Amino acid sequence: MSTLTALRNRSTTLTSTGIVYAVLVLAIVLGAILTATAGRNFFSQGNVSSILTGTSILGFIAIGQTLVILVGSLDLSVPFVASLVSVLAAERMAGEPGNVPSAILVALLVAAVIGLANGLIVSVLGVHGFIATLGTGLVISGYLATNYQGNTGSAPRSFRLVGATQIGPVPLSTVIMLGCAVLAIVMLRRTRLGHHLYAVGGNREVARMSGIRTQVPVIAAHTLCSLLAALAGLLLLARLSVGSPTIGSQGGYDLMSIAAVVLGGTLLAGGKGNVLGTLAGVAIFAVMDNVMGAMEVNPFMKDVIRGVVIIAAVAVYARREIDRRPAPFEKPSTLDAALQEAR
Amino acid sequence: MTTLQNRPPIVAHQGGVGYRAAAAIATPGGAVFVLAIGLLIATILANPNFGDPGVVIRFAGRTAPIAIAAMGQYFVIVSGEFDLSMGAVVTAQVVMAGNLIGQDEGRILPVTCLMLLVGVGIGLVNGLATTILRVPSFIVTLGTMLALAGLVRYLTGGAATGNPVDSFREVGRGGIEDVPVVDVVPYPLLILLVLAIAASWLMRRPFGRSLIAAGDNPDAAHLSGTPVWWLKTRAFIISALSATVAGIILVGYAGVHPSVGNGYEFTAITAVVLGGVLLGGGRGWVLSAAAGAFALELLFTLLTVLDVESTWRDTVQGLIIIVAVAAAGRAWQVGRRPRRDARRTELGNEPPQPTQPDPGPITGDN
Numbered sequence: 001m002s003t004l005t006a007l008r009n010r011s012t013t014l015t016s017t018g019i020v021y022a023v024l025v026l027a028i029v030l031g032a033i034l035t036a037t038a039g040r041n042f043f044s045q046g047n048v049s050s051i052l053t054g055t056s057i058l059g060f061i062a063i064g065q066t067l068v069i070l071v072g073s074l075d076l077s078v079p080f081v082a083s084l085v086s087v088l089a090a091e092r093m094a095g096e097p098g099n100v101p102s103a104i105l106v107a108l109l110v111a112a113v114i115g116l117a118n119g120l121i122v123s124v125l126g127v128h129g130f131i132a133t134l135g136t137g138l139v140i141s142g143y144l145a146t147n148y149q150g151n152t153g154s155a156p157r158s159f160r161l162v163g164a165t166q167i168g169p170v171p172l173s174t175v176i177m178l179g180c181a182v183l184a185i186v187m188l189r190r191t192r193l194g195h196h197l198y199a200v201g202g203n204r205e206v207a208r209m210s211g212i213r214t215q216v217p218v219i220a221a222h223t224l225c226s227l228l229a230a231l232a233g234l235l236l237l238a239r240l241s242v243g244s245p246t247i248g249s250q251g252g253y254d255l256m257s258i259a260a261v262v263l264g265g266t267l268l269a270g271g272k273g274n275v276l277g278t279l280a281g282v283a284i285f286a287v288m289d290n291v292m293g294a295m296e297v298n299p300f301m302k303d304v305i306r307g308v309v310i311i312a313a314v315a316v317y318a319r320r321e322i323d324r325r326p327a328p329f330e331k332p333s334t335l336d337a338a339l340q341e342a343r
Numbered sequence: 344m345t346t347l348q349n350r351p352p353i354v355a356h357q358g359g360v361g362y363r364a365a366a367a368i369a370t371p372g373g374a375v376f377v378l379a380i381g382l383l384i385a386t387i388l389a390n391p392n393f394g395d396p397g398v399v400i401r402f403a404g405r406t407a408p409i410a411i412a413a414m415g416q417y418f419v420i421v422s423g424e425f426d427l428s429m430g431a432v433v434t435a436q437v438v439m440a441g442n443l444i445g446q447d448e449g450r451i452l453p454v455t456c457l458m459l460l461v462g463v464g465i466g467l468v469n470g471l472a473t474t475i476l477r478v479p480s481f482i483v484t485l486g487t488m489l490a491l492a493g494l495v496r497y498l499t500g501g502a503a504t505g506n507p508v509d510s511f512r513e514v515g516r517g518g519i520e521d522v523p524v525v526d527v528v529p530y531p532l533l534i535l536l537v538l539a540i541a542a543s544w545l546m547r548r549p550f551g552r553s554l555i556a557a558g559d560n561p562d563a564a565h566l567s568g569t570p571v572w573w574l575k576t577r578a579f580i581i582s583a584l585s586a587t588v589a590g591i592i593l594v595g596y597a598g599v600h601p602s603v604g605n606g607y608e609f610t611a612i613t614a615v616v617l618g619g620v621l622l623g624g625g626r627g628w629v630l631s632a633a634a635g636a637f638a639l640e641l642l643f644t645l646l647t648v649l650d651v652e653s654t655w656r657d658t659v660q661g662l663i664i665i666v667a668v669a670a671a672g673r674a675w676q677v678g679r680r681p682r683r684d685a686r687r688t689e690l691g692n693e694p695p696q697p698t699q700p701d702p703g704p705i706t707g708d709n
Contacts, residue, residue, distance in 0.1 A: 125669040128622045130425075134609065135665035142658025255427075255485050268479040303493025311486035315476040 016265030016273075019317045020280040027284050031291040038294050047290065049169040054286035056173040058256060059279065060232040062264075063177075063184050064225030065257040066278045070188075071221040072201040072270030073122050073129030077137035078229040078257060079248030081111055084140050085233030090153025090243025097156040108230050114140070115226025119219030141249070148245040155241045163238035173235050180228060184275045193220055202271030229253075259310050260285055265317065284313070371619025371671035372631035378617075379634050382641035390648040397526040402644065403637075404518065404529025405596075408589035410636035411535055412607055413614035414542050415585025417632035418578040420615050423558040423624030424473060424480035426582045429611055431491035432465055433604030436590030438495050441599030444507035451511050458587055465491070466583030470576030480579075488608070496601060506598050515595010531592045535633070538588070542629045551629075554578060558624025613664050614639050619671045639663075 032042040041047065061078050068075045085107040092103035114136060121132040165172040188194035197217040199207040208214045229248075236247050258268075264281035266273025288309065292302050358366075367373040387394040393402075412429060419426040436458050443454045469487055473480040506512065518529035545551050557564040557571045565571050590604070597603050618635030620627030642663065643656060651659075 121665055121669070125665075126672045127665055127668045130622060131616055131664055131668045134613075135661040138657040138661030138664075142655050142661065145654035145657065146652060259482060259485060262479065262482050268481055298497055300493045300497035304490045304497065305493075307486040307488065307490030307493065310489070311472055311476075311478060311483055314478045314482050315472065 016317050017277040017280070020263070020265050020277045020284075023313060023316070024280045024284050024287070027287045031287050034291050035294045038296075040294050042291075042294075045169045047294075049166060049171055051283075051286050051290045052169070052174045053171050054289055055279075055282050056171065056177045057232045057235055057251070058253065058260060058285065059174070059177040059282045060180065060228045060235065061253050061257040062260040062278050062282050063181050063275055064228030065261050066264070066266055066273065066275050067184065067188075067197065067221040068129065068225045069258070069261050069266055069268060070201045070270055070273055071197050071217050072204065073133075073218060073222065074258065075118065075133045075222065075225045075229075076130065076254045077114065077118060077133040077140065078225065078232075079251060079253045080137045080140040080144065081114055081226050081229040081248070082233035082236060082251075082253065083144055083245050083248035084114075085111055085230040086237040086240075086247055087144065087148055087152055087243035087245050089234055090151075090155060090237055093153060093155050093159065095154045095156050097158045100156065100159050104234060107234060108227060111226040111230030111233075112223055115223035116219065118226065119215075119222035122222065123215040123218040137254070144245040148243075151240075151242040151244050153243045155237050160238050160241050163235060173238075176231070176235075178279075180231070181275050181279055184224075188275065193217060197221060198271055200271075201269075256285070263310065263313055371667075372628040373619075374671075375618045375631050375634045375638055379638040379641060382638055382645055386641060386645045386648055389645065393644070393648070396524050400525045400528065400532065402640070403535075404532045406637055406640040407529070407531035407535040408592040409607075409610060409614060409640060410633040411538055411585050411592070412589045412611040413618070413632045413636040414538065414629055415582040415589075416608075416611040416615050417542075417618075417620055417627065417629050418554065418581045419480070419575075420612070420620055420622060421558045421624055421627055421629075422554050422575050422578045423561065424575060424578070425484060425612070426469065426579065427481065427484040427608045428465065428469060428487040428491060429582065429586045430604040430607035430609075431488040431495070432462065432583055432586035433590040433593060433607050434601060435491050435495050435604075436462070436587050437594045437597075437599055437603050438499055438601065440507050440511065440591065440594045441505045442499070444511055445505065446508050448508050448510055451508070455591070458591070459584065462583040462587035463580055466580030467576065469583065470572075470579035473579070474572035474575050484608075499601065502601065504599060507594060512595040512598075515592040515597075517595075531595075534588065534592065538585070539630060539633055546629050550574070550577070555625055558626075560625070610639070611636075613660065616664060616671075617667050619667075621671075622668075 028042075035042040035047075061082070065075055065078065088110060089103040089107040092106055093099045118129075118133055118136055121127050121136070122129050125132075127135075162176075163171075163173060167175060188197065193216070196207070196212050197220075199210070199212055200214050200217045204214055232253070233248065237243055240247065260281035261273070261278050262268055262281075263284060264273065264277030264279070266277060285306075288306065289302070292305065297305070368377060383399075392398060412433070416426055416429060439458055439461070440454065443457070444450050465487060469480070469484055472478050472483040476483075514530055514534075516529075518527040519533075520527055522528050546554075553564060553569045554574050556567075557569060557574050561571050564574075586604075586607070589607070593603055614636035615627075615632045616622060616635070617638055618627065618631035618633070620632055620635075639660070642659065646656060646659060647653070
């Protein structure tokens with residue numbers, strides 16, 4: 001009897017990731033209709049690949065941001081890391097194909113050091129992630145503004161191809177982004193580090209008392225986030241073919257990536273959420289941008305719509321997120337336990 | 344009754360005025376005043392012209408809008424939330440003042456009322472979406488920021504122009520003339536003083552006390568009968584209103600420009616945090632937030648005086664906030680709990696027994 005009602009409840013209760021994907025499907029359907037009224041085909045190969053291209057850069061950053069938010073922190077320095085990487089790599093490449101590997105190595109190394117610094121400030125000095133990364137972001141932005149007045153360096157043709165190659169309708173950059181997402185998902189689900197990440201994000205003190213070194217996941221998440229931001233910076237370089245010191249902050253990637261993560265159903269306080277949801281959040285943004293482009297919406301009006309949609313979409317499931325938590329000290333039913341196992 | 348009277352006074356009430364002042368300065372909220380005064384002295388040493396009272400008071404007038412915004416942001420932060428929409432509100436109000444008042448003096452009063460009303464409306468939306476819809480305030484105010492900034496640029500076509508009539512701008516750039524010693528007292532400074540007094544009075548009222556309680560532990564505040572949703576909503580309204588006042592002052596001396604409010608939210612949050620207010624809520628003093636704004640602006644002035652390239656400003660600001668928050672975090676922690684080694688010496692090097700009663704009242708630092 002109780003098993004039956006539990007089953008009925010289970011089938012009617014969507015997980016937050018489920019809701020996000022439902023919203024994504026809704027966005028695609030609405031988008032297709034709206035695009036059709038504007039006299040275009042939403043599902044044409046060119047349009048699909050342009051949507052997928054739109055997901056790649058924000059996708060890289062949002063995957064990293066998911067890790068950082070899951071562990072209970074934030075990263076506002078990502079746009080500046082992306083800018084710094086694009087400038088450094090462009091200078092080092094200087095149009096020579098032979099310099100590409102060393103340039104990528106240097107870029108990733110610099111980003112890893114920045115991420116390490118973020119992680120150490122957050123975990124060892126005990127500074128709130130918001131302030132710590134706002135601070136390192138400002139430090140980098142000051143360095144960029146002082147040393148670079150405009151675009152510098154150039155990417156060789158072989159490197160630019162990364163941004164331009166397509167496999168069918170899918171751009172190579174999106175494939176790389178999805179590869180990173182798969183790695184992040186495997187890391188979160190299958191490795192000790194991933195489980196510790198959730199534990200520390202859920203309740204740092206409890207995690208510490210359970211014998212977890214709470215600093216390690218925080219530092220790892222911040223380092224990975226900076227590395228992913230560096231990949232986004234390299235991709236921007238491949239597309240623009242010159243390094244630009246303001247490209248990151250122009251994109252507003254810091255706040256938009258946080259919005260995409262929260263839109264994907266991850267709790268801003270940490271400890272709950274996943275990368276799949278984030279990918280859907282990024283895709284919703286990309287579809288929205290594409291449709292607004294097809295409808296020729298005023299560019300300023302786009303921001304208004306984006307803002308309203310962010311609040312409305314998060315409001316849809318923000319309430320149930322909290323209500324759905326099991327009551328403390330309640331024994332889970334056998335079905336729940338079985339489902340937990342199966343998950 | 345008698346047991347209550349026989350209890351020793353709590354630590355914050357012990358000692359004389361001097362002792363208590365020293366104890367207050369030792370907290371992060373007090374230390375920011377020392378920091379501000381130290382920076383002022385350093386600036387005067389680097390540039391003796393800055394020691395002139397008239398120059399100092401003009402500087403204070405210029406800093407007033409940031410300090411007012413920081414005090415508004417304080418109410419939101421101390422209740423455990425964020426307000427990222429502040430910069431967009433400043434821009435929206437500046438553009439509104441410019442376009443609606445125009446050169447007609449008769450419109451000053453109705454338009455000012457309308458601006459305050461719009462401020463209340465934005466605060467209400469932020470607050471209700473955060474508390475009733477339970478969307479994290481970071482996301483709500485990010486959304487209102489995008490929406491407002493986009494709306495302003497859409498309505499003005501991306502290039503806002505048209506300054507309001509000069510008598511309205513007088514609020515921002517004028518002052519009481521012919522004052523002895525300081526020459527002129529800018530109106531913004533007077534507005535700041537009035538608002539500072541009002542804000543610290545408000546924080547001593549039940550509203551302020553329960554706001555801090557709600558920021559410290561919303562569940563406990565809710566269980567003790569506080570309407571947390573309405574408290575936080577009012578905090579958002581205060582924040583939006585303070586941004587409105589900052590906008591009214593800014594339209595005075597900066598004029599109408601679509602980027603006038605850019606980055607105001609992060610400057611305000613930085614000032615609040617520099618004032619030792621804990622992100623996440625529950626700790627901090629409202630006047631420390633204003634002092635944090637002054638310390639930040641003095642720092643920039645000092646850098647200018649020392650001929651540091653203005654592009655390095657960001658870097659210094661970044662380093663300062665990290666160091667300040669790291670230091671403040673330590674200090675709040677020390678004040679919150681008796682140190683373990685101190686307790687150990689009291690008990691003769693033995694770890695405290697779990698059944699032992701607590702040794703005396705453990706007090707916070709407020």
